[in-house]
Amino acid sequence: MSLLAALNPPQREAAKYLDGPLLVLAGAGSGKTRVITHKIAYLIGECGYKPGSIAAITFTNKAAREMAERAAKLTHGVNTKGLIVTTFHSMGLRMLREDAKFAELKPAFSILDSADAAGIVSEIIKTTDKQEIRRAVSRISLWKNELKSPAAALASAEDDNARVYAKIYDRYDATLRAYQAVDFDDLIRLPAELLDTHAELREKWQNRLRHILVDEYQDTNVAQYRLLQKLTGVRAAFTAVGDDDQAIYGWRGASADNLRQLNEDYPHLHVVKLEQNYRSTVRILKAANSLIANNPKLFEKRLWSDLGHGDAIQVMPTKDDEHEAESVVMRLLSHKFQHRTEWRDYAILYRGNYQARVFEQALRNEKVPYQLSGGQSFFDKAEIKDVIAYLRLIANSDDDPAFIRAVTTPKRGIGAATLEKLGQVAATLHVSLFEAVFSAAAASQIGERHLTPLTEFCNFINRMEERVAREPAGELLDDLLKTIGYEVYLFDQDDQRAAQSKWNNVLEFAAWITKKGEEDEKNLLQLTQTIALITLLEGREEEESDAVRLSTLHAAKGLEFGHVFLVGVEENILPHRDAVDEGRLEEERRLMYVGVTRARKSLTLSYCSRRKRARESVACDPSRFIDELGDEVRMPEKPTTAEAKASGSDRLAALKAMLG
Numbered sequence: 001m002s003l004l005a006a007l008n009p010p011q012r013e014a015a016k017y018l019d020g021p022l023l024v025l026a027g028a029g030s031g032k033t034r035v036i037t038h039k040i041a042y043l044i045g046e047c048g049y050k051p052g053s054i055a056a057i058t059f060t061n062k063a064a065r066e067m068a069e070r071a072a073k074l075t076h077g078v079n080t081k082g083l084i085v086t087t088f089h090s091m092g093l094r095m096l097r098e099d100a101k102f103a104e105l106k107p108a109f110s111i112l113d114s115a116d117a118a119g120i121v122s123e124i125i126k127t128t129d130k131q132e133i134r135r136a137v138s139r140i141s142l143w144k145n146e147l148k149s150p151a152a153a154l155a156s157a158e159d160d161n162a163r164v165y166a167k168i169y170d171r172y173d174a175t176l177r178a179y180q181a182v183d184f185d186d187l188i189r190l191p192a193e194l195l196d197t198h199a200e201l202r203e204k205w206q207n208r209l210r211h212i213l214v215d216e217y218q219d220t221n222v223a224q225y226r227l228l229q230k231l232t233g234v235r236a237a238f239t240a241v242g243d244d245d246q247a248i249y250g251w252r253g254a255s256a257d258n259l260r261q262l263n264e265d266y267p268h269l270h271v272v273k274l275e276q277n278y279r280s281t282v283r284i285l286k287a288a289n290s291l292i293a294n295n296p297k298l299f300e301k302r303l304w305s306d307l308g309h310g311d312a313i314q315v316m317p318t319k320d321d322e323h324e325a326e327s328v329v330m331r332l333l334s335h336k337f338q339h340r341t342e343w344r345d346y347a348i349l350y351r352g353n354y355q356a357r358v359f360e361q362a363l364r365n366e367k368v369p370y371q372l373s374g375g376q377s378f379f380d381k382a383e384i385k386d387v388i389a390y391l392r393l394i395a396n397s398d399d400d401p402a403f404i405r406a407v408t409t410p411k412r413g414i415g416a417a418t419l420e421k422l423g424q425v426a427a428t429l430h431v432s433l434f435e436a437v438f439s440a441a442a443a444s445q446i447g448e449r450h451l452t453p454l455t456e457f458c459n460f461i462n463r464m465e466e467r468v469a470r471e472p473a474g475e476l477l478d479d480l481l482k483t484i485g486y487e488v489y490l491f492d493q494d495d496q497r498a499a500q501s502k503w504n505n506v507l508e509f510a511a512w513i514t515k516k517g518e519e520d521e522k523n524l525l526q527l528t529q530t531i532a533l534i535t536l537l538e539g540r541e542e543e544e545s546d547a548v549r550l551s552t553l554h555a556a557k558g559l560e561f562g563h564v565f566l567v568g569v570e571e572n573i574l575p576h577r578d579a580v581d582e583g584r585l586e587e588e589r590r591l592m593y594v595g596v597t598r599a600r601k602s603l604t605l606s607y608c609s610r611r612k613r614a615r616e617s618v619a620c621d622p623s624r625f626i627d628e629l630g631d632e633v634r635m636p637e638k639p640t641t642a643e644a645k646a647s648g649s650d651r652l653a654a655l656k657a658m659l660g
């Protein structure tokens, strides 16, 4: 049986269509991602495409892994090795690594994290004001995502303010070049520019990739779109799937306008619409449709489901955030015991990361296993960043931010005054801090006593660098940790327990490096870039386990769960206060739409009447979006007096007693 038998007719049409550019434009849960997975399998299994000639681009690493696995299963044994399933950023990194010299970068260039970027901006504008730094950083990021160079940004600046930012951008970029470093946005911008300016690179990539598939197309930005265009060339053999109603990254420069742009840029664009939703019950779907009808329509879409009416959508008013968390967990427990479901069938979704804490606490209290996504990354922990700084410096001795972190952790008797002098020498000579250590100027200005620990440090880094190509990543890292005495350092710094927990993290990191090194046959330097990317995108890949998912709405995109609790559905949270002030209400509504459409069987919304904000407790109103969901929503009945009196935890105790 053809592997496309598991698709409905329009889905099958989309999977088979190979005559030119294709856009699948359809609402949530209509099988867009399914079309991509099946199309990959079809191209390899039935059309004879080489796996390496197909690239599928997803929004997260996790989505990429799942898609690769599924496609491999579908091909029934045909080997899919070499198939590229990746994010835009990983794709960019792959290209940039291969063609680094065209961008005047060494292949082991550094990838800066957001803290490094903020540090550089802070140096340039000579301030530590976080707000101000963040404003500059995000301005630069938006320019990069529009493929605007510093010069272009300056030329198009409309006022002094914008001119100042453009100049900061210019110096920021110059600093990155000096460090042989790129930031997150450069991973797309630079490859896009390279393809623009180098015909031979265009040819190479266009010959290599015969078909490109893009999921969540509505959230691509200008730079990503340009990269796609250049990669596919005049053949334009691509399949893009998306839903304009789920565009939620406008604040990061993404533009659903890219959907309209496609129509203009590709007059032969073939458009397939999907209308059957295979995910949600009729009630959930009706509510989602009613909500999104409040936004102006870009494209006409219909969506129906034959999965039955299903349960009413419940609304839970609660007293305050702790009460909300307790009540949600209680409702979840009682639902689970009644329906004999698994933990992984449940998700608790919220607008902002900060909302997770009380829910984590409530889940821990009840010993409910949970998995947090979109939270602080493992790789963002100070002890891990310390170790990574060494790896970055070994890979790229021009990486000044890594140099400063590594040379001062652990302390080596190198003081701030010495580093400042070294900085001056480096600036005068236009070289990196690392290189400056070996200069005559350093010898004369810093003096032997203070210079010796610096040269020792640099020699050590050089020795490590020589070993990288020959020795396994894991062993090298173990050696490094021993030589720098990192364990002892941690225990000197912190009390026993804190130090032990940090050291355990480092050991876990080392184990991860060893495993990755063996699996992917990569050396320490190649792994270092991979790590940077994981850090930037979403944190460490977690083992799938049977656990309740706690996630931001943004991080829940594309996923589905049997039962969804959407919490904090209040004015000022969802929609977010800033978004309302700045006229971005429609994007907030789309975010709500994404949340609602994650649910397969049941949806519960909760809000508080009071909530702690800083130290105050402020009154809250239910979100306007609850009304917009229409008639499918069951508003809560007035609680009986007895019920109202019993606090959440009493009721939980009663429930547990009842369940034995």
Ligand SMILES: Nc1ncnc2c1ncn2[C@@H]1O[C@H](COP(=O)(O)OP(=O)(O)OP(=O)(O)O)[C@@H](O)[C@H]1O
Pocket: 006, 007, 008, 011, 026, 027, 028, 029, 030, 031, 032, 033, 034, 035, 243, 246, 277, 278, 279, 557, 558, 559, 560, 597
């Ligand atoms: N033809 C089909 N037959 C059976 N199940 C299907 C079919 N098409 C899609 N599904 C199922 O419906 C669910 C939603 O599909 P999918 O995740 O591909 O939708 P989507 O359009 O990508 O949604 P989103 O917009 O949320 O990303 C999945 O569980 C999928 O397996």
Ligand SMILES: [Mg+2]
Pocket: 032, 033, 034, 215, 558
């Ligand atoms: Mg999808």
